Amino acid sequence: MRKTRAPSKATRLALQALLEAPENLHGYEIMQITGIGPGTLYPMLARLEDQGMLASQWQEAEVGGRPPRHIYSLTEAGRVMAKGLLDDDRRASPQQLQAKPT
Amino acid sequence: MMRDAWEKLILWLAPDHRKSWARAMTAEMAVIGDSRHAMAFAWGCLLACCRFRLESNISSATTGSSIVKDRFGNMTFVSGILAGLTGLAYLHISGAPLNKVIVNGGAIVAGCLLALCLRRAVRISDSIVTIAVMAGAFILLGTAIFGYAIEGARRWLLVGPFFIQTSLILLPMIAIGFARVQNFRTTLAVLVAAFAMAIQPDRAMAAMIFVAVAVVGLMRPNRLTASASIFCALTFAATLLLPDRLPAVPFVDDILWSAFDIDLWVGLALWTGCLLLVCPIAFVPRAERTVLHHVFASCWLTLIAAAAIGAYPTPMVGYGASAIIGYFLSLLFLASASQGRTATGEACADQPESGETIAPLRNSAASFAI
Numbered sequence: 001m002r003k004t005r006a007p008s009k010a011t012r013l014a015l016q017a018l019l020e021a022p023e024n025l026h027g028y029e030i031m032q033i034t035g036i037g038p039g040t041l042y043p044m045l046a047r048l049e050d051q052g053m054l055a056s057q058w059q060e061a062e063v064g065g066r067p068p069r070h071i072y073s074l075t076e077a078g079r080v081m082a083k084g085l086l087d088d089d090r091r092a093s094p095q096q097l098q099a100k101p102t
Numbered sequence: 103m104m105r106d107a108w109e110k111l112i113l114w115l116a117p118d119h120r121k122s123w124a125r126a127m128t129a130e131m132a133v134i135g136d137s138r139h140a141m142a143f144a145w146g147c148l149l150a151c152c153r154f155r156l157e158s159n160i161s162s163a164t165t166g167s168s169i170v171k172d173r174f175g176n177m178t179f180v181s182g183i184l185a186g187l188t189g190l191a192y193l194h195i196s197g198a199p200l201n202k203v204i205v206n207g208g209a210i211v212a213g214c215l216l217a218l219c220l221r222r223a224v225r226i227s228d229s230i231v232t233i234a235v236m237a238g239a240f241i242l243l244g245t246a247i248f249g250y251a252i253e254g255a256r257r258w259l260l261v262g263p264f265f266i267q268t269s270l271i272l273l274p275m276i277a278i279g280f281a282r283v284q285n286f287r288t289t290l291a292v293l294v295a296a297f298a299m300a301i302q303p304d305r306a307m308a309a310m311i312f313v314a315v316a317v318v319g320l321m322r323p324n325r326l327t328a329s330a331s332i333f334c335a336l337t338f339a340a341t342l343l344l345p346d347r348l349p350a351v352p353f354v355d356d357i358l359w360s361a362f363d364i365d366l367w368v369g370l371a372l373w374t375g376c377l378l379l380v381c382p383i384a385f386v387p388r389a390e391r392t393v394l395h396h397v398f399a400s401c402w403l404t405l406i407a408a409a410a411i412g413a414y415p416t417p418m419v420g421y422g423a424s425a426i427i428g429y430f431l432s433l434l435f436l437a438s439a440s441q442g443r444t445a446t447g448e449a450c451a452d453q454p455e456s457g458e459t460i461a462p463l464r465n466s467a468a469s470f471a472i
Contacts, residue, residue: 028130028143038127039149046123046154056126066133070126 007085010036011044015074015082018054024071045072053078105131108144115151117158124151174395177382178436179217182429186210188375189418189426192361195368198353205264209423213430220434228283231435232291235279238272239291242298245269249302253347257302269299269307270415270424274401274432277314280330281397282435284318289326293333300337303344306408312338313404314397321393350413357419358410375418376406379429398436402429 007015013034018025025033031041048054055075058068074082109128116124127147134140156176186206193203224230245268250258258265276295280288292315299308312334319331350356358376362369383391383399402417405425409416417425 026130026133027126028133031143037149038130038143038146039153040146042123042127042147042150043153043157046120061129061133067125067129069129069133070123 008044010034010040011048012085012089014041014044014048015053015078016086018072018074019079019082019086024059024073026069026071030072048078053081105140105144108148112144112147112151115148116154119158120151120154123154127151174382174386175433175436177385178398178433179214179430181378181382182426182433183210183214185375185378185418185429186213186426188371188378189416192357192368192372192375193353193419196353196357196361196364202353206419206423206426209426213427216427217430217434220431226435231279231283232285232287234435235276235283235288236291238276238279239294239298241268242272242276242295246298246302253349255302255304255346255348257304267424269302269304270417271428271431273299273307273311274398274428275435277311277397277401278394278432278435280315281318281393284322284324284326286326289330292330296330296334296337300340300344303341303346305338305341305346305412306405306414308334308338308341309408310401310404313400317396317400318393321396346412348413351415354415354419355409355413357416358406372416372418376409376416379417380406394436398432401432 013036014030017030017033021029021033027038027041027045030036030045031038034041036044045054045056049056053075054072055078056070056072059071060068109131112128113121113124124147127150131140131143131147134143187210190203190207190210193206245259246256249256249268250260250265252258257267257269259268260266273295276291280292292311296308296311296315299311312331315327315330315334319327358372359369361372379402380399383395386395405414405417408414415425417429
């Protein structure tokens with residue numbers, strides 16, 4: 001049987017950022033909000049997408065000549081999971097997710 | 103220009119099913135204005151693609167044995183990198199000139215890239231092994247005859263500003279190649295290589311090929327391996343009789359003991375780094391160890407022993423860092439061993455003289471490619 005692991009702190013931060021963002025986010029924006037490096041962020045986003053928690057789509061660049069960018073949003077399942085995790089975290093340690101790495 | 107190169111590297115490194123993620127990363131790179139931030143981002147993306155690649159390799163392993171093989175392949179690869187980094191740390195702590203640090207650091211990168219590129223580009227069959235082993239042996243002989251000599255030891259080729267000790271690059275590959283394929287041509291190549299070590303002369307490398315061939319001889323006794331073992335024993339004995347006047351080179355030779363003069367932890371770290379090169383065999387269950395595993399471990403153990411006993415470089419720090427490149431190149435033959443003998447039996451039919459059954463390791467794909 002495959003074991004499921006509790007999401008890492010980085011995953012929780014990314015989920016929080018995506019949950020609280022007013023609109024869909026680019027990868028670099030998630031990086032800036034959470035302080036997670038791309039080496040961790042992209043494999044994590046890919047995994048979340050594989051699990052059906054995250055949706056990604058291509059968005060045409062606003063500036064001409066630049067390639068289209070990926071934007072990310074939580075799926076319904078992702079929102080439910082993110083809310084559940086954040087509620088758990090807030091109950092366990094109210095300030096745990098407030099302090100974001102800079 | 104630089105960004106283009108990074109983008110190509112990132113796209114190339116990502117496995118096929120993650121290419122769209124690689125494109126997403128490169129698109130983000132394009133919007134980062136500050137070049138320092140873009141560079142840091144690019145390094146992170148490279149790391150992400152390495153993780154994608156690693157996950158892809160691990161997930162493709164489906165049987166117990168292939169997982170074991172992947173573990174061994176990945177361990178040897180990671181061990182090489184860690185040992186190389188330990189060597190770099192030692193050079194830095196001991197106050198070695200910057201150029202030595204750069205050369206050794208460059209060798210780690212070059213060795214990794216070379217091994218990965220060749221692993222992707224060439225499907226190594228036993229006939230390729232035979233050709234490579236023969237070519238390597240004749241390069242060693244050429245070095246022994248026409249190479250650069252210091253104090254009577256003719257071991258180096260001068261390539262640009264680098265002293266390349268060809269034996270450190272090619273001899274582990276020859277030894278593992280011979281462990282994999284024993285036929286008349288590879289045996290001849292081993293004899294040529296051992297002869298080259300005798301006339302260079304190089305006791306450490308002569309010992310290495312002797313031990314490796316003796317291991318093959320013990321595990322696969324036949325006329326070819328027996329004659330190769332006897333000849334290598336003679337050439338090693340010859341190197342013991344010939345004078346070896348090379349003085350110890352600072353920061354390279356005798357460092358396994360002199361490192362303790364800097365600090366106990368430096369010495370221990372250096373020994374640990376060396377033993378990292380040998381320890382991956384411990385991750386292979388005894389029942390699944392083949393002659394390749396034993397030859398690989400004995401090659402590097404012999405070099406470490408030589409570095410501990412005499413004025414010879416450790417595998418992780420070198421004049422031109424040849425051993426680091428040699429280590430990664432030797433992984434190439436090791437990793438391809440089971441791939442070369444697929445379940446279809448094509449390679450077995452091609453080389454019936456390589457008699458050992460390595461059935462548990464047959465059916466899996468890449469082993470050390472990360």
